Amino acid sequence: MSEHIDWDAYEQELSDVDSAPVLVDSAADVTPQLVPGGEHRRPVLPPWLKSLRAARDMARWALGYTWHTFRFHLVRIPVYGGKLALRSPRGLWRIVRGGFRWGFDLEGEPVRQAAVRREDAHEYLKLSAQRDNRVRLRVFLAVTGTSVLCCAGWWLAMLPAWQRYSLLALVVLGLGALGAPADKPLLDRAVVTARVARLTSDVVIRALGVLGLAGINQALAKNGNAVGFAAPITRDGPGWRADIDLPAGVTAGEVIDRRDKLASGLGRPLGCVWPEAAHEVHPGRLVLWVGDQDMATSRQPAWPLLKAATADLFKAFPFGTDPRGRTVTMDLVYTNLLIGSIPGYGKTMALKLPLLTAALDPTAEVWVFELKGTGDLEPLAKVAARYASSADDDAAEAALIALRDLRKECAKRAEVIKGLPKTVCPENKVTPELARRKSLGLHLLVVAIDECQELFSHPEFGKEAGALAEKVIKLGRALGVVLLLATQRPDAKSLPTGVSANVGTRFGLRVLGHVENDMILGTSAHRNGIRATMFVKRDKGVGQLVGAADEPQIVKTFYVDGPTADRAC
Structure with missing residues (x-):
């Protein structure tokens, strides 16, 4: 007998299967997977353990701290001795009172009185017998000890006077130490330390919540864990480091732009708070470093090359330190350098460092053109094959001639x-x-041209100088020709686009607008969170260094004053 098939039901079943939702994300798909090359491996040793300079600085600090503390207390020994002498009667009274209470078992008196109040005769008799046994033994020990002390005193009376007085002084000092009040320590504080609060996730989230960013506030209102942390908050040099994943749609640049509010939310000085973007991860990854000390007021070490007899330009030279106090180096060969800022924030000082390095290299030739005419780079006249310093057309023309010769030199090389x-x-x-x-x-x-805007904006020399500089920048990189430009007026007229677009290494100190920021640091730098606009009046010598490493760096340049530069040259 043939089986009857319900074709209508079969077609309905197929229709239901086709219309069922397809699950595109499995449990394995939504779980973070370890992809080769996609992980971020944290260093085995913290960076400060691998830095010889950091180790030297720590050892120098420890020795200096110990030496200062020793000298501080050494000169106060008479004061400490007087304090102990005044406190010795109280110390003697404490010994006598303590001995009396111990000898007659007065510490057990409250328990015996409690037994009397309860009228517990059996308990009282047992406690009294225990007290009598203790008192007999302790009085015997006290009498024996007193006899020994008397014999010792008789023996001490036979010693020379200086020994008697020395032992008496020790006894008085010991009694003074026993008589010290708990709220009045004997030693004064040699060093007053600043109390820096530990950086915690709660503190960071609270600070981010006061920035006024709608993306952060809305995300935190829906989910208190909307701000993530990619790694534990740890000590990193003289400060704390936090790797933060901002809520979806919020970029690190938005937080960096509100650095002053972030510092307010953290309760720290502005010079201690340094947020950075981690573009290699994603635009919403923020690396927040909060230092113990304001970068602008921290002690800057001496430029390491001042102790060197020579230098090698083919190796990276020390340019400054980052907020963590680590040395930041810069390569000069196979690149060119552009430095810019508003006047008075360390532009010429930053230019002086690579020039001094070149002066210490016996195989390098240096040309210097200082178009401000103040003589800030005059020490380099001792070693420069060409040198001009003037605010008139003579120095600008000399710089133009140098660019012409550089163009010919590039062709010859x-x-x-x-x-x-x-x-x-x-x-x-x-x-x-x-x-x-x-x-x-x-x-x-x-070749260095300081205040290059005077040349590029010159009505007669400017156009030719801009074209020549662009050619030299493009061609000279591989030919051993390095062009260093510094300007305090970074705009389209003063800094030709062809020049600013082709420079490989850039250092931007304080500027006041995003247009100037991008002229120095590169197109879209401000939008990407690389902002020299965040520096304030006190941040002299502090700037954004782009191109010297894989990621932009905040750097405080080494300071070399005029006489020191003169001696080096």
């Missing part, structure tokens, strides 16, 4: 490199070995 065999010059660029061969003429050539 390109011909020399092209004629070298591949075994000698495999990458078609100047190497340390080639730079040291005088016969080739490929030595490093470092």
Whole structure:
């Protein structure tokens, strides 16, 4: 007998299967997966443990702290002795009173009185017998001890006078130590330390909540855990580091733009709070470092190269320190440098450091053109093959002639490199070995133009100078020609677009607007959170360094004054 098939029911079942929702996310899909190359491996050792300079600084601080504390208390020994002498009667009274209470078992008196109040005769008799046994033993020990002390006193009376007085002084000092009030310590404080609160997740979330960012406030209102932390908050050098994942739609640049409010929310000085964007992770990853001390007022170490006899431009040279106090280095070869800020914030000082490094390299040639005419770079006149310092057209014309010669020099060097065999010059660029061969003429050539806006905005020289500078920047990088430009007026007229767009390394100190910020640090730098506009009046010498490392860095340059630079040259 054939089975009857209900075709209508079968078609309905197929229809239900087709219309069922398809689950596109499995449990494994929504769980974070470890993808090769996608993880961020934290260093095995903290950075401060791998820094020789940090170790030296810590050792120097410990020795200095110990030496200061020793001297502080040494000169106060007479004061401490007087305090102990005044407190010795109280110490003697405490010994006598304590001995009396111990000898007659007065500490058990409240328990015996409680037994009397309860009229518990059996308990009282037992406690009294225990007290009598204790008193007999303790009185015997006290009498024996007193006899021994009397004999010792008789023996001490036979000692020389200086020994008697020394022992008497020790006894008085000991009694003074026993008589010290609990609320009045004997020693004064040699160092008054600042109380810096620990950075916690609650403190960070509270500070982010006062920034006035709608994305953060709305996310926190819906979920108190909307702000995430990619790693535990830890000590990082002289401060605390927090890796923060901001709520969806909020970028690190928005927080950086409100650095003053963030510092207010954290209850810390503005110079202690340094938020940075971690673009290599995602735009919403914020790295917040909160220092113990204001960066603007912290002690800056001496420039390390001042103790060096020579320098090698093919190696990175020390340029400054970051907020954590770590040395920041900069490469000068195969790049060019643009420095910009408003007047008076360390632009010329920042330019002086690479020039002094070049002066210490015996294979490098230095040209210096200072178009302000104040002589800030005059020490370099001792070592510069070309030097001009003036606010008139003579110095600007000298800089223009130098750019013309640089353009010719680039062409000549390109011909020399092209004629070298591949075994000698495999990458078609100047190497340390080639730079040291005088016969080739490929030595490093470092040319600095301070206040370059005076040249580029010149009605007669400006257009040609801008075109030449752009050519030199593009061609000279591989030819051992390094161009250093510094300006206090970064705008389109004073800094040609072709120049600002091709410079590889940039250092922006304080500026007042996002247009100037992007002229120095690169297009969209302000939008991406790289902002020299966040620096305030006290942040002299502090700027954003772009191009010297994979990520932008906040750097406080080393300070080399005029006489020191003169001695170095």
